[in-house]
Amino acid sequence: MKCVICGERELENGQVCRRDELREADRLADIVRWHALLPAMLARGSATGQKVSGSREAPPPLRLDAVDLSLNRPAFDLRPSWDPIQQRMRIYFEDQLGELPAVSVLDGWVGNWIQARKRGENLPVPTVARLANWLSMRLDWACMELDPVALRGYSGEIWALWNALRGAVGDMPPKPEPCAGVPCKRCDLRALYRENDGSGDVRCGSCRHVITGTEYVEWTKMNAAAAKGIAA
Numbered sequence: 001m002k003c004v005i006c007g008e009r010e011l012e013n014g015q016v017c018r019r020d021e022l023r024e025a026d027r028l029a030d031i032v033r034w035h036a037l038l039p040a041m042l043a044r045g046s047a048t049g050q051k052v053s054g055s056r057e058a059p060p061p062l063r064l065d066a067v068d069l070s071l072n073r074p075a076f077d078l079r080p081s082w083d084p085i086q087q088r089m090r091i092y093f094e095d096q097l098g099e100l101p102a103v104s105v106l107d108g109w110v111g112n113w114i115q116a117r118k119r120g121e122n123l124p125v126p127t128v129a130r131l132a133n134w135l136s137m138r139l140d141w142a143c144m145e146l147d148p149v150a151l152r153g154y155s156g157e158i159w160a161l162w163n164a165l166r167g168a169v170g171d172m173p174p175k176p177e178p179c180a181g182v183p184c185k186r187c188d189l190r191a192l193y194r195e196n197d198g199s200g201d202v203r204c205g206s207c208r209h210v211i212t213g214t215e216y217v218e219w220t221k222m223n224a225a226a227a228k229g230i231a232a
Helices: 018-041 064-070 084-095 102-117 128-137 139-145 148-169 213-231
Strands: 192-194 202-204
Touching (some): 018 139, 018 148, 128 139, 139 148, 192 213
16 A cells, blocks of 8 residues: 555555655644744735836735735634635635635644544634644544545645745755666656655656665665676
8 A cells, every 4th residue: 555645655554654744744843933934024025027117016015925824814714613615715715815824724624634533622722833733743643544635635735835934934945966877766767866855765857756765775786786787
């Protein structure tokens, strides 16, 4: 059975590989840390789009992405009686044209998990720190028992929020390290690169196949031995 998030790694138990479970926990921690930095990002924004000669359009007075992400607005006004789809669509189409507030995204998934768990849990105070901590404390449960479709949806939305916050605060990671000259185990193309998340994993830029750092070392040894055999 493959991990329901990455679709690559074999599982020993549960439905999420250990790497992705740790990554989900790290992303929640990053969201809390970066969200706390947003007030410092609320400096005068810059105009977007192509400049037109003679245009007098002034830049926005604030960083709009930082404003959107920092709004303290729960996803559901009628907590705990909510209609998740209706409320999320209302926020997006009527009130929210940019990034969804971090509080809205997290609050939505807290509500989803409370319904799925059916344990009579109360909603936490709708702050990014409290909501992220609530989800973090239940990640083990989600990785074992949450419906796979819901789990993939959660992972995708948390990744999108994580990526938006990272961009808003300017905490951009270094570029991936190309693995020049080494073919992919699956598609044989020389498009491998080492992930920049500290895991040491190597991914193919073509077919997206992932191998661990240890597997990559063994793979390069096999390729080197094969090349020597051909040369001899």
